[in-house]
Amino acid sequence: MSLNKHSLPRLGGWLLEHIINREVRYSALGDFEEIYTKISEQIGIRPAKIWLWKQILKSIPSFLADSFYWGIVMLKNYFKTAIRNLKRQKIYSFINITGLSVGLACCILITLYIHFELSYDDYHQKAENIYRTIEIETESGKKQYSASVPAPLVPTLSEEFPEITRVVRIFHPSWIEKWKISCEDKTFFETDVFFADPAVLEVFTFPLVQGLQEKALTEPHSVIITREMAQKYFGHSNPLGKSLSIHGVQTKITGVIQDVPPNSHFRFKFLISLDTLESSGFRNVVYDMLNNWRSHNFYGYLLLREGVSSAELEKKFVPFLERHFNTKITGFDLYLQPLKKVHLYSNNFSYDISTSNSDVAYVYIFSAIAFFILIIACINYMNLTTARAANKAKEVGTRKIIGATRIQLIQQFLGESIILLFIALLIAFLLASLMLPVLNTLAGSDFSIDSGNILTILGLLLAASLILGFAAGIYPALFLSTFQPLHSLRGKLYPRVSRVHFRKTLVVIQFALSILLIIGTLASKNQLKYCMSRNLGFDKENVIGIPVRDVRTILEFDSVKDNLLQYPEVMSVGRSSSLPGKTLGRRGFLPEGHEWAPRYSMFVDHDFIPTMGIEIKEGRNFSRDFGTDIEDAYIINEAAAEEFGWDSAVGKRLIWKGDQNMKGQVIGVVKNFHFKSLHQKVEPIILHMLPEKSGFSYMTIKIRTQNILYLMEEIGNIWERFFPNLPFEFFFLDEQLNRLYATEMRLGKVSGIFTLLSIIIASLGVFGLASYITEQRTKEIGIRKVLGATSMSIAILLSKEFTKLVILSNIIAWPVAYYLTHRWLQNFAYRIDLSIGIFLFASFLAVIITLLSVAYQSVKASFINPACALRYE
Amino acid sequence: MKLLSRSEEIVLLSIWKLQGSAYGVTIRKQVSKITGKRWSIGAIYAPLHRVEKKDLVKTIKGDPIPERGGRSKIYYEITPKGKKALLEIKKVHDSMWVGIPSLEFEGK
Numbered sequence: 010m011s012l013n014k015h016s017l018p019r020l021g022g023w024l025l026e027h028i029i030n031r032e033v034r035y036s037a038l039g040d041f042e043e044i045y046t047k048i049s050e051q052i053g054i055r056p057a058k059i060w061l062w063k064q065i066l067k068s069i070p071s072f073l074a075d076s077f078y079w080g081i082v083m084l085k086n087y088f089k090t091a092i093r094n095l096k097r098q099k100i101y102s103f104i105n106i107t108g109l110s111v112g113l114a115c116c117i118l119i120t121l122y123i124h125f126e127l128s129y130d131d132y133h134q135k136a137e138n139i140y141r142t143i144e145i146e147t148e149s150g151k152k153q154y155s156a157s158v159p160a161p162l163v164p165t166l167s168e169e170f171p172e173i174t175r176v177v178r179i180f181h182p183s184w185i186e187k188w189k190i191s192c193e194d195k196t197f198f199e200t201d202v203f204f205a206d207p208a209v210l211e212v213f214t215f216p217l218v219q220g221l222q223e224k225a226l227t228e229p230h231s232v233i234i235t236r237e238m239a240q241k242y243f244g245h246s247n248p249l250g251k252s253l254s255i256h257g258v259q260t261k262i263t264g265v266i267q268d269v270p271p272n273s274h275f276r277f278k279f280l281i282s283l284d285t286l287e288s289s290g291f292r293n294v295v296y297d298m299l300n301n302w303r304s305h306n307f308y309g310y311l312l313l314r315e316g317v318s319s320a321e322l323e324k325k326f327v328p329f330l331e332r333h334f335n336t337k338i339t340g341f342d343l344y345l346q347p348l349k350k351v352h353l354y355s356n357n358f359s360y361d362i363s364t365s366n367s368d369v370a371y372v373y374i375f376s377a378i379a380f381f382i383l384i385i386a387c388i389n390y391m392n393l394t395t396a397r398a399a400n401k402a403k404e405v406g407t408r409k410i411i412g413a414t415r416i417q418l419i420q421q422f423l424g425e426s427i428i429l430l431f432i433a434l435l436i437a438f439l440l441a442s443l444m445l446p447v448l449n450t451l452a453g454s455d456f457s458i459d460s461g462n463i464l465t466i467l468g469l470l471l472a473a474s475l476i477l478g479f480a481a482g483i484y485p486a487l488f489l490s491t492f493q494p495l496h497s498l499r500g501k502l503y504p505r506v507s508r509v510h511f512r513k514t515l516v517v518i519q520f521a522l523s524i525l526l527i528i529g530t531l532a533s534k535n536q537l538k539y540c541m542s543r544n545l546g547f548d549k550e551n552v553i554g555i556p557v558r559d560v561r562t563i564l565e566f567d568s569v570k571d572n573l574l575q576y577p578e579v580m581s582v583g584r585s586s587s588l589p590g591k592t593l594g595r596r597g598f599l600p601e602g603h604e605w606a607p608r609y610s611m612f613v614d615h616d617f618i619p620t621m622g623i624e625i626k627e628g629r630n631f632s633r634d635f636g637t638d639i640e641d642a643y644i645i646n647e648a649a650a651e652e653f654g655w656d657s658a659v660g661k662r663l664i665w666k667g668d669q670n671m672k673g674q675v676i677g678v679v680k681n682f683h684f685k686s687l688h689q690k691v692e693p694i695i696l697h698m699l700p701e702k703s704g705f706s707y708m709t710i711k712i713r714t715q716n717i718l719y720l721m722e723e724i725g726n727i728w729e730r731f732f733p734n735l736p737f738e739f740f741f742l743d744e745q746l747n748r749l750y751a752t753e754m755r756l757g758k759v760s761g762i763f764t765l766l767s768i769i770i771a772s773l774g775v776f777g778l779a780s781y782i783t784e785q786r787t788k789e790i791g792i793r794k795v796l797g798a799t800s801m802s803i804a805i806l807l808s809k810e811f812t813k814l815v816i817l818s819n820i821i822a823w824p825v826a827y828y829l830t831h832r833w834l835q836n837f838a839y840r841i842d843l844s845i846g847i848f849l850f851a852s853f854l855a856v857i858i859t860l861l862s863v864a865y866q867s868v869k870a871s872f873i874n875p876a877c878a879l880r881y882e
Numbered sequence: 883m884k885l886l887s888r889s890e891e892i893v894l895l896s897i898w899k900l901q902g903s904a905y906g907v908t909i910r911k912q913v914s915k916i917t918g919k920r921w922s923i924g925a926i927y928a929p930l931h932r933v934e935k936k937d938l939v940k941t942i943k944g945d946p947i948p949e950r951g952g953r954s955k956i957y958y959e960i961t962p963k964g965k966k967a968l969l970e971i972k973k974v975h976d977s978m979w980v981g982i983p984s985l986e987f988e989g990k
Contacts, residue, residue: 016951029924033931036941036956040906040923046949068924075928079935 017045021061028072030079083417084424090404091425095432104777105393106433108770112386113437115766116473118448119379120466121441121456122759126372128272129352133214135312140319140345142166142309143358146607147340154344157360159302162333163309169329172322175312177212178283179275180204181362182306183592187736190279191254192242198736199238202255203277204286212312219249220264229284233264238278255281258290271455274351275308275362302333308362311345319345360592370833371756378760381522382767383473387481388515389774390426393781394485395512406494418490419483426482430474437470448759513814516778520818520855521825523771526764527851528826529833532843533757536834539687539841540750541743546682546691547589548622548711552742553724554588555708563704565731572727578714583617584705589684590746591707598695600653601662608649609684609694610665612705618644618679618696620711628659628677631698637672639698644677649693665697673697683839686749690838709742768858775811775862783807783870791875800871807867808860815859819852826851886971889929890938892916894968897939897958905944905955906930930958938964 016022022038029037041061049057095102130136142163144155160178167176180203187198207226210217210233217225218236225233232253239248248262260281269276285291286299298304313319326343334341346354353369355361405418413421449455557563570582587593595607615631626647631638643663650658661675681691699705714720721739728737747754783790790803798806827843834840886894896912897904904912910926933939944955960968 029927030931033927033934035953036906037923037927039950039953039955040910042951042953043907043949046951064923067922068927071922071924071928075924075931078928079931 017042017061018058021058021065024065028069028076030072030076032079033075087421087424088428090421091428094425095429100780101393101777104773105390105429106436108389108773109386109430109433110436110440111766112382112770113434113470113474114440114444115382115763116379117437117441117466117470118444118456119375119763120469121445122375123372123379124465125272125456126353126367130272130274130348132270132272133212133348135212135214136348138313138315138317139212139348140311140313141348141351142311143344143346144305145342145344147342154355154358155305155360156308156355156358156362157305158307158309158343159305160299160307161302163307163311165333166309166311166326166329170322170325172314172317172325173311174314175208175212177206177209177310177312179206179209179308179310179362180283180286180306181275181277181308183360185256187738188256188279189254189734189736190242190256192251195242197241199278201276201278202281203275203279204281204283206283208312209280212310215266215269218265218267219247220262222264225264226280226282228261228263229282229288230258230260231263231282231285232260233266233280234262235266235268235278237268239265253279255279256290258285258288260285272352274355274366305360310348319347367752371752374756374760378526378763378767381526382763382770383477385519385522385767385770385774387477388519389770389777390429390481391484392512392515392774393777394422394426394482395488401489402492405489405492409492409494415490419486422486422489423479423482426485427475427478430478430481434470434474448762512778516775516811516814517818517821519771519774520815520859521822523764523767524819524822524851524855525826525829526760526767527854528822528847529830530757530761530764531847531851532826532830532841533753533760533833535841535847536837537750537753537757539839540753540837541747543683543687543839545589545746546623546680549589549743549746551712551714552621553710553712553721553739554742554745555710555728555737555739557584557706557708560704561732562708562735563702566705566708569708569727569731572731573710573724576720576723578712578720580711580713581616581620582711583620583709584614584699584707585617585709586612586699586706587684588707588709588742588745589621589682590686590742590749593684593694596665599664600649603653609692611684611694611696612699612703613696614699614705617709620709621682622711623682624680626678626680627657628675630677638676639700641672641674642676642698643673644679644696645675646679646691646694646696647681648691649695650678652693663695665695686746687837687839688749772858772862775859776866779807779811779863779866782810783866787870787873788879790870790873791877791879794873794875795879800868803871804864804867807870808863811859811863812856815855816852819848819855822851823848885974886933886938886967887929889925890933891968891971893926893929894933894938894960894964898960898965898968902957902959904958909958933964934958936963937961938967 017025025038025041026034041064044064045057045061048060095106133139141156142158144158146153146155160180163176163178167173185202187200188202190197190199190202205226209215210222210225215233217233220233225231232255234242234248234253242248242253243251248265251262253260253262266280269278298306313322323343323345330341330343351363352366353372355363355366356368356370358366408418408421445456562569566584573579573582593609593611596610597605598608598610599605613631615633618625618630625644628644631642631644635642643665645653645658645663653661655661655675658675658678662673663675664673679696683691684694685692710724712720724739725737728735786807790798793803793806826848830843834843892913893909896909896916900908900912906923906926909930910921910923913921913926930939934941938961939958940961942957942959944957946952946954
């Protein structure tokens, strides 16, 4: 625009150029200039300038409104063309939308999971100031964490440290698996029975629906139940003041609370006042634990004063602990774990209140998977959109000729991708809500989309769609908008070599991610299989465990055993204080030539070792022929012999603290057996005999039968005959042991699903790209056929390119996969070697999937009639 | 067809009144005269842009003149479609006012 000497001041002119819509700019600028010139000629330059600026300021709102108005009109137009494009190219749209929506659905589900995991215990109003007491024992340099503390510790802490405002002890004896609970007319067996100090209602947020918070748990024999239980036992009638018999002890209901939310690290249905434990009815449950500093069986929660640092407080504990625990010798320490960390950071704690604690690593793993899947889906989109460039070229050319600027085109394409993403998002939401129940069943989880998380999820996803729409759309937008109208309208569009490379790089990344997921899933599957099939050092098959929790069972054991042995199918019956996979206590032992130290120990009877099929390596089993075995004999495992440095262990002296006459000696060594999960190394363990008529926790029965159902019914009958009022409960040892890997199994299943989905998305992408490439090469194929190429050779030609890409992505994925799976396997003390087989299999799978996705297109192309192909266009 | 907005109507009527001498500057003058208010140039061009896009007016380019920085005057002329739209809005106005009691202030 050539401007003469009367032109507007530079700044004003520049400003107007930019705010006035292009379509009226010429005319409006002319008006400005005309009036400006007139004023400056007739009155002077200064008033003209003043007029101009006033006029500009007054005009800005209108001009901006005008631009905005037409912007919206243009947006409508983009929307229309976007929808038309989608409709016109059905296959591409289908692949694109499917890929994106599956990817987004995965992300929704994973977001749900992560949101749930991170929300644990955050509903407690005072959550920030609640800490849990965790014991740390340092043993040969290794820290052992345990969530259970002695009952007197907690109130003593609160007496001595003013920083602690309130304390709660919670008791949940894991050795009682089922509680018999009855009201007037109903009896059920329940699991979630907890005992707690009255302050539990003050420290935690468990709102009472009925009853008074101040009084609910103060009296002994009072119990609070959840609404669900109130319904179950009392229907519609008011449960308050009614009595419940729990484990044979009469209690009175003093409160009803809302059901404990699923994102709570401990979930009770019955909460009994802790003082009730003093009553005679619970004596066989609690023994003398209430006042015992040596019995670590309670969970302690502290409410700290606002602003108190837990780390500072821990430091102050040192002299206190020394006084009570002789910490110099035992290496005992106390750690205050923030309440909100309980769920995700307690994975290696023993004796925990919850069995469903997760690990923060899984939150990371799933976040990574979600991220990968999103990347794969985005790459798909980028690839397909750039692949369609040839078709788009004409549109771009036409728009450019009509006067579209590059910025407008970029806006248009970005807009298109965002629209597509929103459509995908809608479908993804539907998909996710359909998949949610399936996932819940598979993973044994309980996620839902509800009012609590919907906003977070929607917000996240909207943000994600915008960002993704932008990220996935920006490359195609930049790329497409560079087309020269002349070339693109002539339909001659030769993609530059660099572009093809870029597209291939994307496919490589996509496949590398899928292969990574495949390898991860396979490795975890193999490790799990290994966990379940490894020789544990004892027979886990055909062993039935019966948890024992009543004095009568102890007294009648011998008669029950005799009755059981009448059956030829029953091979032997043993007793023990624990079983592999169950919690195991430690007691102080003094081995010859060593110091006192707490070591794992288990009380067993004569028949336990044969029943379990544990092999004796040296010496002998406990025997009835030696009367002194009951008091003096110990059997240790290989690990213990090794730790004590005993080449020949038999005859060595070993004294238990409770051993009055101090005559103990080792009579045998058993081969190492896994009494804990394979996450942990086999540690030294000492077996000794159950004293006569003493309590034990499990009865084990070794059976040999095809007809387990029949036998179990028979055993049930015997049980019924002896203990008519006790429920007959049993478990198969192998099943019980498999539960040790529940978290991993869940992870395996869920990541399996997501791996599958990522493969689907990636192969959709390859399918789309293949169809594009074959289309591009139609003429080439035609010519090759004319020159004598067979259909076969053409199919191979087309597949080869993709196979090369997949092989390349393998090379990238392998080291990463190796590193990650290797790290994951470090969680297990006993683990598989990462075999090359897994890697090869994953690669093979990837190649097959690629070939299948390409096959349709290449076969179609190879059968093309050359005459048609060459006439193409 | 949607009815004209008030500002569109005013702009169109001004163009019609100006009969061939309607371009930005004169239109603004005419509009300000009709309404008794000063309109900014921006305020004129927003409705003008819309009626132009709706084909209610067409533009005719005059000769370049120095006062406009070497630009041409862009003359606006009403199309038949524009006339129809004006007639339509007039009908609406007429029927709107039928039977309406006088609004004049009595004291004045």
